[in-house]
Amino acid sequence: MKARWNVRLLLALLLMVGYLWEHHQLASMDERFFIRSPGGMRALGFYLVGDYAAAGRAYSALVPSSALTSPPRSTGDALVVERLLAAALREARAGDIGRSVRTMHRVLGLDAKIRGSSASLFEIVTFTGDALQAPPARRPTALLATMYAYLRRFDIAHEVTALDYAREAIARGDLVPETYVTLSILHAGAGELAESRAAVDRALAMDAQHPSALVWAAVQAGRRRDILAEHRFLRAAWTATSHDPGVGEALERLLTELGDTRGLDALTRERLADRAGTIRD
């Protein structure tokens, strides 16, 4: 009799632990996933069972505007995220996976608090779901790793999947330096700093002039306030990215902070020369 009661207690304990675990998982998800309507619940159901293509479409039907057609009312940084996400999706759909991954790195390199709109989030969910429908051997694993890394910002449960896809991409030799950058971003998000630095170092060891790796290394150096490394990586990234305006802005911000007016003058001259070249072309 006692043993049976223990089983009941054990069952109750399992139910409670299961409820608490599920509650914890749901509580850590972004509020955007919880639209309190039958359609919203249907979309949430698809999402929770892992049918991301259906979930993304169901959510998108409930969100009025699309990131591609009408940008949301948002701050400058959020608008940058919107544009970059739209570009990454466009590049991926055009089959330029490498470029799409690098664009996603620029999104992931921004502060995790800067988020795009619900519309763009659900477009990423839909895209991820569609990509998963391909046979495993034909899936763009390096790109999926970045997509899951973005979704991780809204739902921590995607962290493990993102890491799995990143490792699979490396094992397959699919955009290896880029994927090491993704891996580094994921480790940094999980607070594994040593692993994160080791991953970006591997990317740079493979290609010392890799634009994404240099930009991400500069972001990391900036976060840990290693000004010298940040300056070195930004300078290298400025050349490697062929004078990317985003990198130029970051470099300008750093030089202003350092009071390096001579460095700033040199940078301005380079930017003016770029602009003159663009006008001539």
Added chain:
Amino acid sequence: MTEIVRRVIANLRELGFGARLLIVFLMVWTTVVMDDYRIPSGPTPSVLTELRVPLMVLSFLLVVHSFQTMRIWSGLLPLARLLERFAPVVVLAVALTSTGIFMGPVLAQFVPGAWSGLRGRLETLPMVWGAVTSTLVVVGFVSASVMITEVLLARLVDRITLGRPEAMRRAKMLTLWVFGAYFACYVALAYNGMLDTSPVTAHQSEALGVTRRSLQVGFVSHEVWWVSFRSWRDPGQAEHIVVHPPRDGYWPWEVWEGLPLVVEVRAGMLGLPWVVSTHIDRTALLERLVKQLPTAATPRKELITRYVAGARWSDAMRHAREHLVLYPADRDFVETVLRSMPAQSQ
């Protein structure tokens, strides 16, 4: 007096409620000792550090057991038996009700328009009750989980020691000895640090990195960051201590390999050197920065100010001159610096 002492000892030996509360209190105290009087360890954390979490959990369960078996609850025994009999049903009902409240707006869509009152109530259900029930259910389930775990463990121990009261007594003695030995080590560490009147010695060092040790059980997590830096006593070796952000002045994620540190150490009453703080060596950091980026005016000006504050006149003069060569328009700053220096050093 002797009667009181005897009763205290008996309570301790029997691991009574008072003894268990004392254990929890001392466990908290050991955490304070560990954070405040940091004794550097080797590359792997010491046994004492490793034991902290399991002993903390054990001490907590011991108190819960004492609390649950107090005489004041004997009146509630029939209710407890009833609850135990239907425990899975009760848990399921609570979980479903909580989920049902969240699903209120969905259910409202299926209510006919004529019943607008019910529809409105269902739609506002999560807003009114969602947060309250969610919090109550989580708190209730966490408490109940701890209690049930403790009951199941107690029954397991009872089963193992059934008909062998000697085994139970030995288990209690072993628990006491483990906690006693653990606390004795911390009393020694506290004595080493708390009563230490030796002067603080500052050593130049460099960070080698940080490591995070974390433990996550469901939604409960515990994490500790360790910083490693070049040893001041064994060249080529590393020292490891727990990061104490308010005292050290930096967060673990701001540490990078090569970060210059000033490690302040005291000798310790028992000859066990302990680290008071490991703050960033800002002067060394600025010197590196100015050397690598000579045109950066802000760090050079801060460096000059620091040299002046530290009465390093010749260094201040040298950098002031270099600054003036690079930025002749910034004469005011250099003149201010010169005015703050003694005449003979200019």
